[in-house]
Amino acid sequence: MATKNSLKTPKGTRDWVGGDLLLRNQIFETITTILTNHGGTPLDTPVFELRSILSEKYGEEARLIYHLADQGGEACSLRYDLTVPFARWLAARSDVQHVRRFQIAKVYRRDQPAVARGRLREFYQCDFDIAGVYDPMIPDAEILCVAAEVFEAFEVDVVVKVNHRKILDGFFEVAGVPRDRIRAVSSAVDKLDKAPWDEVREELLEKGIPDEVADRVGGYVRRSGGMREMLESFASDAELRANERVMEGVADMTLLASYLVAMGVADRVSFDLSLARGLDYYTGLIYEVAVTDSADNPTQVGSIAAGGRYDDLVGMYGRRPLPCVGISFGVDRVFTILNARRQKENKPDLGAHAQVYIMAFGGKEFDGLLLERMRVARQLWNAGIRAEFAAKVKPKSLQQFDAAEGVPVAVMLGQDELEAGQVLVKRLHVGDKNATTKDKGQLVSREDLVKEVRKLLESATLEQE
Amino acid sequence: MATKNSLKTPKGTRDWVGGDLLLRNQIFETITTILTNHGGTPLDTPVFELRSILSEKYGEEARLIYHLADQGGEACSLRYDLTVPFARWLAARSDVQHVRRFQIAKVYRRDQPAVARGRLREFYQCDFDIAGVYDPMIPDAEILCVAAEVFEAFEVDVVVKVNHRKILDGFFEVAGVPRDRIRAVSSAVDKLDKAPWDEVREELLEKGIPDEVADRVGGYVRRSGGMREMLESFASDAELRANERVMEGVADMTLLASYLVAMGVADRVSFDLSLARGLDYYTGLIYEVAVTDSADNPTQVGSIAAGGRYDDLVGMYGRRPLPCVGISFGVDRVFTILNARRQKENKPDLGAHAQVYIMAFGGKEFDGLLLERMRVARQLWNAGIRAEFAAKVKPKSLQQFDAAEGVPVAVMLGQDELEAGQVLVKRLHVGDKNATTKDKGQLVSREDLVKEVRKLLESATLEQE
The missing domain is CATH 3.40.50.800 (Anticodon-binding domain)
Incomplete structure (x- = not known):
């Protein structure tokens, strides 16, 4: 507990000042310019929401939500991300059929802070989302193009790992995972970027998945390779071909592959079947952007941007459905990389000095x-x-x-x-x-x-x- | 209480989108440019602070502070203004002897919202403060110059009302107000811009101030006139001249008057003896900026910017004293004025449309x-x-x-x-x-x-x- 004279900021938060803040603002400006070029319009929502808006959106992670004290009146909580407030806004604004919105704002998570890795309890996210009914995969491809443009602008080498929830869920079905265990298996598989297969397999067994099913899951999700070859191999597998969900995902990914070539970003995209993403609300394409140059990633920050398609979230508020796809840039992690580079290069202070x-x-x-x-x-x-x-x-x-x-x-x-x-x-x-x-x-x-x-x-x- | 399907934002908060948000960002940019010209450096602090940082800083207004729920760990509260977080930062950063910092950020008050008048529970403030030991009244004059420049940039006609805590407190002493009642009398007098003298007098009597003392207070604080004439009249009053506090204040104000002439803003400054400011922490010059053109003020928004000198606040944290003077711009009120003007003039949308x-x-x-x-x-x-x-x-x-x-x-x-x-x-x-x-x-x-x-x-x- 803090003593009365403690002058620190609360655990997991920090002050920003001087060159750090100016660099952060430069990052925001660069991203804002690119998002505006892509038709993005800004949205700003309150830092806290009615508690009912946030509930049942985050699965296990809901325990990390900050609540406001009961001082009479409405029960409120600090926002946990920018996606749910956006979905709340969309659900209420029935006049909005199509929108590309971006929001750069702080979000709050009662997590164990890891300051050196740029992970705090109060941190910035920058979200760009495209809402509306369009022909399949066109907005999805544009979002990946935006991600490529953003990291090109920062001169950070990245790979965009993509996967598709329907392909993944279809695999699990074919492998024999019971329907009600699919999300649990998915969240175990998502750890494959940090843990070896043996550990993930162990977790599956602990979750009550039989040996044989676990092994079939492992056989699917550990495949990797070029996008086209992978898609062809699924289509040539009779068992997978018979699964409707897999084939819907394959059709999406085939379209996506051609769009990414046209947009000139295919070489930065890799099909990664072990990518599952933690949150429940994704329904289609999912992706994570990872830094490939280890010089930029000495502290092994995880993904630097991530997102996916979530066609059902707006509909959860009971007013109307509206399909969405979006990406969230971890701008504090971008800051960590660019700041380390700035210090290495001994660049002059960014301050606006007197003239x-x-x-x-x-x-x-x-x-x-x-x-x-x-x-x-x-x-x-x-x-x-x-x-x-x-x-x-x-x-x-x-x-x-x-x-x-x-x-x-x-x-x-x-x-x-x-x-x-x-x-x-x-x-x-x-x-x-x-x-x-x-x-x-x-x-x-x-x-x-x-x-x-x-x-x-x-x-x-x-x-x- | 909100029903499960309620899609509104919490009471006293709102979403910002489209032209509104772009206008707000333009306001921020204009102010930022001016503050940067005056050597301002940005600071960003967490949205919540340790509760102990905020306690005993706001007097009666403390009841309006939002607290975070107790979920284990530190007791925290949402920031109520940007001055106290700045003072906390200054108190901890003993390496900083001089700084001009600005911060544009949301603050939180559990007040009765008055949306039409631009008063919300979550609203933006933009603070500019100069900390450090300087020759008297030079930074104070520059802050008033900044205020003039900001409203010139927005083409909003304003008057800057100024007063001095030492003159006011000296008046109260001379009038016979007991020392321990000075702040109470001061907060009653501060209502003179909204209420007639009779009502304020009534409040003083209710607060236990004798009739005769109340009348003497009224005689002092209802004086008005040009700065030089007023200062001369105090100096020629033997009773006031004998009061050390009054004469310290008069010396400050005399310096200020000459500096304001040199900076070319004297014509926009008016000496208003009824201005008292609610907060306890002011120690010297105090000021409020009011809109003079009623076309810009149909909803009678109160002051549009306000501040003063607070030389003891940093010292309250027990590390070291550091004199400060600052101003807080009510940017949501600026927004209300500029937005009304934009709608009247039917200006085109500010959106960055496709090219x-x-x-x-x-x-x-x-x-x-x-x-x-x-x-x-x-x-x-x-x-x-x-x-x-x-x-x-x-x-x-x-x-x-x-x-x-x-x-x-x-x-x-x-x-x-x-x-x-x-x-x-x-x-x-x-x-x-x-x-x-x-x-x-x-x-x-x-x-x-x-x-x-x-x-x-x-x-x-x-x-x-």
Whole structure:
């Protein structure tokens, strides 16, 4: 328990500030641009929902939901993901037949935090979903294309693992798994990316699956290979061909394969029969995006994005069905990768530093010229220029130069120049190691100040490039 | 209580989507730009804090804090404002001696919602605070300058009402209010902007303040006038001049007045002795920004921004003192004003619509050319162009034209043209009511497609201007 004077953030949460926050915002902007190109419109929902909206949507994971205390009024809980609030919104908005929405927001899970791996109790998700009735697999293919574009933009090498719930469930049926055990078997199989088959097999036996059935399950889900070959091998297996669910999935995946080629992303997609996804609500295509370059993944973060088709979730609210397909980007994990890379490359701080530092100098009678510095500051602020000055009545010269460290341009005020209606503007030669001559600056009138400052800022930018 | 099938958001919360959300984001961007020009650096804190962090900071208002349920572990509550989390962060970060931070985030209050007036239980605040030891009133003046710049940017006419806690408390002392009743009297006086003096006087009597003392309080706090005249009148009053607190406040306000003139914002600032601010933690200058144009304020939203100096809050955490001054912008109220104006002016939707619609046409044997449409889409997406196509294998011509409503450029595919390696690009003359000739389009090669589409998009933008 926290003592009264404990100044930490709650377990599994953190503050974001400075370069970290600016990098995170850059990530959001990059993703937002791509999603907007794909017709995405933003949605923002409350951080808590009526408890009834969240209940019975998450299976075993529901124990991780944060509840608000009962202080009278409605029973509410913090959102666990962005999919269920989206489905709630869709269910209520019967006027919306087709929508591509995205949401970048924090979600809450009372999980064991693993900070080093970028797993917290409060973390950001970025979801993109396409809702509406369309010809099969066209929106699904576009979502995978979006995933490819996002990680191309971040220059992170990834593989998109895909599978199909109907193929998987059909396999389990053919293998002899009882219908009511299919989700339990599925969640055991989903661990195959972290655990060897022997362990998964053990879990199946513990769940009451007979030896022989478990072995047949293993035979199916451990197959891998190219998408086309895999699909052909299923179609040539008489037992699988006789299973309606398998063949529906095969038809979907055959369409998908051709669409992915047309969209130029087929080479980044791999058919992985062991991919099952934990959540109950998926009904068709499912996928996870994994990082392939181990340099980017020293802490072995799991999937960096994941999703699938969920055609029945909106209908669960009893108003109307609406098929959906979506993807959730684990943006905190993207942050972990890009931040590690930034630190390795020793990239400069992302902060928006001051562009101009306003100084004042004088002799014995020097009064600090504070009001004059304020007037100049307002003039520059009004022009949209990031200007600072010492918040001291009589600043020392050295203090002002120290504070101007890293600032490219100085505006220098002196009593004599002011009386002549002029100020000195000057490059501070920051980061310009080749400069052999020191800029002596130039005297300009107050009317020309903004124009001259802009010129110097431009030349400073050019030198940095 | 909500029924199981209730699809609403919790009381006092709402979804944000479409033009509303885009407008809200524009507001955030405008404010962020100004705060960044003033050296602001962003901070993001968790949505909930340890309960001990929030306790004893809000006086009577603490009853409005949302608590998380006890599910084991730490006792936590949703943040009530952004000031206390900032103070908690500052108290812990002893390496930070000076900082200008801003935070735009949702805060939570179990208040009676007044949706029409833009008052909700979940709402955004945007805070800008300057922490650190500086010469008196320089950061305070800059904060008021920031407030002026923000509302200038939104073209909302405002008045910034200012007062000083020390002057107010000194008045109360001189009037004969017992020390331990000063905060109670202060919170009654703060109601003078909504209630007549008689009602406030009644409240003072109920709070046990003698008649004569109440009348003297009324005599002080109902004075108004220009800043300089008011300050001179205090200084010429022997009883007030003898009160140390009043004179400290007068010295601060005299400095402030000269700084506001230098920054060119004095004409928007009014000295209002009845302004008291509810929260306990203010120690010096306090201010509220009110909308002056009634056309912008039909629902009589109260203050649209407010804040003050709070030099002791960081020290309350027992680590170190650090003086701070800050302002909180009620961005949901800004939204209410700008949205009403947008609807009155019937401004077009803010949505980022598609720039290009990809269509396919053909005769009897037409197969829909879906894969070709996908290839073209990927080419345009890769170039950062917002492109769409019908998610149908064989779309009808009319369907495609309907879907392209409002889209400025079309790329049209036909089997013959494709075989010749070409596609047709064409302006759709959207919104161009003066066009007398219909654009017949031009055939371009796939290599030139992006270049030609960009040209057409530019010409479309020029025509709209």
